Amino acid sequence: MAIPNVYLQKVYAGFLGMNAGIRLGAPVEPTEWTPEMIHEVYGEVNGYLKDNKIFSADDDANGPVFFLRALLDDAVNRDLEPQDVAKAWLNYSREGIGMFWWGGDGISTEHTAYLNLLRGIPAPQSGSAETNGLIMAEQIGGQIFIDTWGWLWPDDPTKAADYAEIAASVSHDKNGLYGARFIAACIASAFSTDNISDIIERGLAEIPADSTYAKVVRAVQKVYEKHPDDFWKCRDYLEKEWGYDKYPGVCHIIPNAGVCVLALYYGKGDLARTIEIATACGWDTDCNAGNVGSIVGTMVGIEGIPEKYREPINDTIVTSSVSGYLNILDIPTFVKSLALLGYRLAEEVAPEWLTNSYKEEDVYFDFILPGSTHGFQTSLPFKNILKANDELGFQTPGKLEIFIDRMYEGDKSRVYYQTFYRREEFNDEKYKPTFAPKAYSGQTVSMKLFLEKYQGSEVYVTPYIRNTFTKEIVEVQEYQLELKEQEWQTLEFVIPDTNGSFADEVGFVIESPSTLTERLFGKLFVDEFHIYGSATYDIDFSKQAVEFLSVTPFAHHRGKWNLENGKMVAECDKDCASFTGHYYMRDGVIRAALTPTQGTHHALVFRAQGTQRYYQAGFSGVGNVSLELRDFGLKPLITVEYEWELGRNYEFEVEVRGPKIVFSINGEKVFTHVDETWKSGMFGFALAESGACTFEKVEVRS
Template sequence: MLIPEDYLERVYAGFLGMNAGIRLGAPVEPLEWTYERIHDVYGEINGYLKEYKVFSADDDANGPAFFIRALYDDAKDRELTAEDVGRAWLNYTRSGIGMFWWGGEGISTEHTAYLNLEKGIQPPYSGSAEKNGLTLAEQIGGQIFVDTWGLLFPGNPEKAADYAAKAASVSHDKNGIYGARFIAACIAAAFNASDIHEVIARGLKTIPKDSTYAKIAGEVLDFHWEHPGDFRACRDFLEVNWGYDKYPGVCHIIPNAGACILAMLYGEGSFARTIEIATMCGWDTDCNAGKIGTVAGVLYGIGSIPDHYRKPINDSIVLSSVSGYLNIMDIPSFAKELALLGSRLAGEEAPDMLVKSYKKENLYFDFVLPGSTHGFQTDFPFKLFLRHCPDIGCMTKGSLEIFIDRMIEGEAGKVFYKPFHRRKEFNDEKYKPAFSPKICSGQTISMKVFSDKWQGEDVVLTPYVRNTFTEENLKLQPVKLVNGAWNEISFIVPDTHGAVIDEAGFMIESPSHLLERAFGKLYLDEFEVSGKADYTIDFRKQAMEFQSVMPFAHHKGKAVLENGKMKCSSDEECSSFTGNYYARDYTVSADVEPVSGGCHMMIARAEGVYRHYRAGFDGHNKVSLHLIDFGVKKLVEVPYEWSHTETYRFEVTCTGSQICFSINDEKIFSAEDSRFASGMFGFSVLGKGEALLSNVACKEL
């Protein structure tokens, strides 16, 4: 058996560890933060350096989350190729924004590789030293996107290294690829290794013994053997012999490899100490602490991650791909997704509990993983305290415990999940995340709540969602909880009339009086969002944030808000995407006013930038349906007289393999194609042109 019994929990620990390391190292990543300055300002680091409202997107999390989607999109039932990962790069990345560092061609390795891919230069040549030069090929990016390859192959470091190398070859070469092999192999080895020395030894077996990467690893191992108690002495040794001054480029992999191995060794079995040392060593701090955070999380287990590193993450991160829906990540759900994928790759049947616990097309939170909170929070921490409960659950052990501390009539607190984010929630705009709401009008929210009242009157729970435009809490029917029982609560998300929902949960109140205040606990389990969404997007109620017109993510061109509409301007292309990434059958419609140019089209069932359908005006007095799959195939073309500055109501309906397109309620064509069964929707202006979009509506069927 390849898959360990605690596989899911270790994957969860590894991914949490990665994000703790990223969050710790991020504030001191820029080159201004030298090793000496970090020491001068922060001294001995033993906790996060900054308090973030919501931690913004980071390339070190983007890559691991999205590049493995090659296993869903292309390599479903065969071995992975480098070309598969190259397609994932293009399909999930918006040109020039988000995902990774756009530092310029010839400066940023990833930017350079992306431009190569756009030109049709295939991996591994797109990332080769022959094409880009040795300096770019050996920057650190080769090893910073590979965590998930290690998590997918538990106990199989050679396989993890092989897949990581294929993925890294999209953008890197030589030592850049050896770093990818080493880090992924260490993560895979950590599932069944006895200690960090074994992890490192098994990782080194996957790279050439005569490589520079192996040489620096050997010298750090030797130095640690001779000086086991002083990591700063080892860091000084690295500075003298392997420092940035000896390796060209912005962020070379070799000095950072030394810092990673140093931190793993001098961490001495402590998760916290490991990521702290990686951060104190300087150089590429978030990358280094993130990578070895994954290794340490898997090796030492979920219990090794201290609360002060885990609680601020609160099981949730944001990303910056083209899918605003996927950019809001619930870490326990992603861990389950990885564990299911890892089981499939191993040819093993996943445990029944895991299969039932993950629902790809719905939000489903069951709190079975140790310490999991699924991102729930409260606005009233003075009276409401949230934490994971390992012992109590509705069907399986695990729930969210809500401690109520002596509430009286007139007091109210919210417990909620965030299905959407606004710019004001962030401290910065790093990697420009874009969001599509994960909960929409028309859907059904259900949950189970157990009441354990100790004193006072019964608790009243009022489900609600929050309209982010008006900031109004839209309250549903109050529920008086039955004490000592699991209460089943279900409601349909109300119409927000074109605005986005940014909170969903319930309010807690009690009519208790001052002499016998409400005191006790609630337990939340099986929180689920299901059913068919039916909503509109009113641009008068949206905002321009993170260089996007929310809730859209834009690829190329320019999109802005203008007089209650979204204006899309293009020199070659302006494509905008939104909606549930997993939505199957739906009708999407919008008012489209072509201002200039000849190609204005609705997007449907988009799996990404390079995979979707589009239908609409396609040249002078023509309407077409295109299949976009890393190329354009025209499925339908019919005559239709249209003109600029007039407004047309476009409607695309996808049901099964049938795609219907209407203009102003007149059916223009119907076609059959089964290439894409689900995906986002949106709008494109192609070639030089401009269009106005308004009154968008989506109804799932």
């Protein structure tokens, strides 16, 4: 089928709807929250139940964001296979932390499937009822990770259902797969109709009519036809006939499927009402509200997303993969990447404006999507009001509007994009997100600014960063710009040295010498915000902290990692690794000092694309140094003799230029090798066997 003209906007709306539902339902997700308790504590559900500083990561978003990367990493020019998605599970998840619920082998379906993959059980056997039992196979995860497959196949519910089933088969089976097919087909169908009944029927067409899943959908339909104005009658019916007492396990798909269909019918095509009903009904609230939010959000489009649900999201979510860089997710950028993937799958040429609007390796915001803010914030909301402006920007529709309300001499307002997150900004530790900065010292920041002044004196903007360790606002005065009226100007600067720490804000300071009698009043517009170029930075472990069970700015995969005396210390009883840095870093030099204290395998990791794909160079047994390639298993590429000893400090350096890899120890070249397997990625450290090691003096010159 041809890609519809409003494809990108519909995907954007669907993704916003999904995250609104997740955020609404998350506070009352635990099974202790009955519908009665929800109503007793919160009354009528008609808005977010809790005000989060920053909404933490959630498995209902992690899965849709990362499991479709199977199409980027493996199934690039062929049809998707279950094992492709299984590799995405293993590569982007850190064992035992983040991504999904690690509730125990034989308890959590996802945890069990992950362990099955490690045991050598391939997908789809890893999620089959034969392997795990029917109850485990039919828990809710089959349908909560599949929204993106529906968006990749607009108006093609069969293809969406097929891909969703393939993906879900890594961990689920039977009705677990039917739920995946049904929800994905509904999302795909929502591109071309605004009739909820039609969407549900098209979803039902993709699953067996005699399945339990189809039966609960039909049962809800009948109750709705009898009581179209009272969803509580339907919810009471579900409790009596399809409740958790009849479908055991932690969170079975069938009762929650009933709530999803109930919310779709009684929501009557209204996004807010649909996710509110799904939340009020209890059971797995964030999963159900997220799924129906995806469907209805896609159906109603951007204009159908209420501001009360959209504004707090501010175009930003965080996730909890192994890549801290990818975990800071700008929603417009992500949906552009997804839409481009959709064009590829449809074998259609994407519009030039969309291709130009997406820069995978950079931070690039052009505000081209209606209402988009790209997560921008201000330190002075009393006098600076940030909002989207969909009129023409610098070259394309869309820009960020900053309404300046009576600033005068002495007022300073920061407008910024948040490039790094700290634990103190979150209300909870849910799904343990970890972060690597989106901006580094040495990179260039560029943006277009336009002043529309009503009154007041000169307006000056000074680029700045905030140091996340000292909390100091570092203004880059040499790039200060006096704004001209009614003219687009370029503000550009190089991010200064953060001295072993990082910038967690990148933006500009607004100020004016305007007097109290003629205060500054007007609008400032921002467009084409861009962070790009080579980075030059250090990591000083005395300026880092342990947050979300990881040492900033790393994400750990297995092992115990901590800080001691200004160093990072690793200890593990089997292999372990830790990752940080720009996910798309290509060429450069990485240096680190390390002291091996136990074991015989201690290495510097580079060009890492996940826990299962990277290079590592370092000690590889007594008297040896190796370059090794990890690709779901560790393969030596070159080994040379090198006498090293425990307790001694060594400086490792790896230089990569295209396929050429040069490794040195203490300034002495040890080997040169050529390999083209991995062309970009993160860096970090690894112990390929049990052992312990300390790390310090990390330098990156990309």
